Amino acid sequence: xxxxxxKSQFVAVASIAAELSAVMDVAKEIxxxxxxxxAIAFRAxxxxxxxxxxxxxxxxxxxxxxxxxNDINEHALLLYQLTVNEYRTASAYNKLQExxxxxxEARYSETLHPSLQHASEQNLECRKHFNQHVSLLLDQLxxxxxxxxxARVIAANSRIExxxxxxxxxxxxxxxxxxxxxxxxxxxxxxKCRSALNVxxxxxxA
Amino acid sequence: MQMTKIYExxxxxxxxARDPNKPEKIIDTNQYVVRTGKRCxxxxxxxxxxxxxxxxxxxxxxxxxxxxxxxxxxxDPDIISSLGLWDQALPHxxxxxxxxxxxxxxxxxxxxxxxxxxxxxxxxxxxxSVELKLIPAHYLHSSANFNVYDPEAKILMSGDIGAALxxxxxxxxxxxxxxxxxxxxxxxxxxxxxxxxxxVWIERVRELDIDIMAPQHGRIFKGDDVKKxxxxxxxxxxxxxx
Numbered sequence: 224x225x226x227x228x229x230k231s232q233f234v235a236v237a238s239i240a241a242e243l244s245a246v247m248d249v250a251k252e253i254x255x256x257x258x259x260x261x262a263i264a265f266r267a268x269x270x271x272x273x274x275x276x277x278x279x280x281x282x283x284x285x286x287x288x289x290x291x292x293n294d295i296n297e298h299a300l301l302l303y304q305l306t307v308n309e310y311r312t313a314s315a316y317n318k319l320q321e322x323x324x325x326x327x328e329a330r331y332s333e334t335l336h337p338s339l340q341h342a343s344e345q346n347l348e349c350r351k352h353f354n355q356h357v358s359l360l361l362d363q364l365x366x367x368x369x370x371x372x373x374a375r376v377i378a379a380n381s382r383i384e385x386x387x388x389x390x391x392x393x394x395x396x397x398x399x400x401x402x403x404x405x406x407x408x409x410x411x412x413x414x415k416c417r418s419a420l421n422v423x424x425x426x427x428x429a
Numbered sequence: 430m431q432m433t434k435i436y437e438x439x440x441x442x443x444x445x446a447r448d449p450n451k452p453e454k455i456i457d458t459n460q461y462v463v464r465t466g467k468r469c470x471x472x473x474x475x476x477x478x479x480x481x482x483x484x485x486x487x488x489x490x491x492x493x494x495x496x497x498x499x500x501x502x503x504x505d506p507d508i509i510s511s512l513g514l515w516d517q518a519l520p521h522x523x524x525x526x527x528x529x530x531x532x533x534x535x536x537x538x539x540x541x542x543x544x545x546x547x548x549x550x551x552x553x554x555x556x557x558s559v560e561l562k563l564i565p566a567h568y569l570h571s572s573a574n575f576n577v578y579d580p581e582a583k584i585l586m587s588g589d590i591g592a593a594l595x596x597x598x599x600x601x602x603x604x605x606x607x608x609x610x611x612x613x614x615x616x617x618x619x620x621x622x623x624x625x626x627x628x629v630w631i632e633r634v635r636e637l638d639i640d641i642m643a644p645q646h647g648r649i650f651k652g653d654d655v656k657k658x659x660x661x662x663x664x665x666x667x668x669x670x671x
């Protein structure tokens with residue numbers, strides 16, 4: 224792991240954490256929109272009958288997204304810790320190699336070899352764990368896309384139902400727009416997380 | 430890295446300093462090693478930049494598995510920011526450092542090395558049959574700070590007390606105390622915050638039998654220069670920035 228890889232890895236992991244925090248905010252907005260929609264649908268009564276079950280779906284999607292993002296956040300934190308460990312073991316390995324060169328004439332230079340070997344193994348182990356967790360994180364990010372896609376379909380249905388809600392049309396349409404917009408943002412943020420992870424993979428391949 | 434034996438008896442004290450490859454802008458530091466039959470203690474082992482030359486130098490005197498103990502007088506980076514690297518190189522070692530600084534020092538990385546916290550009233554490090562006393566030197570300059578005293582070798586490793594800011598390549602020992610004073614004055618007045626702490630430390634140290642006072646920067650004091658330093662320090666007003 225060289226300096227440039229280390230930097231890009233730290234930046235990538237930090238970017239993922241930032242994007243996930245934004246996804247969480249948006250998921251909470253959807254949850255709020257669901258509560259708002261439920262209140263409007265209740266007031267609208269018969270005119271928004273078709274809209275009522277949709278509000279429950281919206282709420283479920285928001286909950287599901289929040290749970291997934293919580294799980295992913297834990298993973299992202301672990302990924303950060305693994306990055307720190309990898310940085311430390313890589314630095315130690317590089318420094319011990321430097322010692323090995325400097326101590327070539329020292330009486331006890333050979334006693335350094337087990338430490339060098341240990342540092343090298345530790346570093347490889349960290350890299351292995353890191354790669355495993357990047358793969359898991361990519362899978363989890365894929366899962367977050369499902370509720371986001373479902374939210375867009377629900378938003379489309381909501382528009383149709385809203386059109387039959389008489390004087391409540393505008394309020395319900397606003398709810399549909401807000402869900403659609405939130406779903407789009409989640410999609411974009413998750414894509415950014417994936418791109419950040421790809422940067423790590425690319426620097427690893429290089 | 431230059432190596433100077435400052436005590437040779439049944440065991441040794443070795444000073445490591447004046448590394449010619451040290452980056453220009455970092456402060457020069459003195460590291461000390463106490464080498465007994467089967468163990469080796471590094472006193473204030475230094476910053477990250479110094480880790481490789483320091484370990485390479487120690488390998489002239491001890492194998493890695495016999496480097497069993499580290500001591501950090503306080504938490505500063507020039508004292509112990511290399512901890513994370515020692516932690517990887519010496520999986521079975523102990524770090525003796527102020528109890529108060531444990532949560533802070535662990536930021537440097539301390540997963541495998543055992544942190545042995547020194548309580549405020551001091552303690553001892555037992556190195557084979559050698560007993561080293563940990564003398565409180567709080568607020569000089571760090572709020573939790575210790576010196577190491579060896580009653581047999583009559584050496585006091587005094588950390589930042591007695592330190593001088595000098596250009597690189599300076600001699601290892603004070604040869605003209607009066608001329609040396611000006612190299613110490615600002616450091617002690619500006620870095621040391623408390624006249625009360627200074628008085629308490631001087632009283633404590635005057636009770637010890639000291640042949641050599643070995644600071645972490647600058648030159649070592651020998652014989653009468655130790656007493657001259659205590660007298661000079663006693664008269665000096667410190668904590669001048671407020």
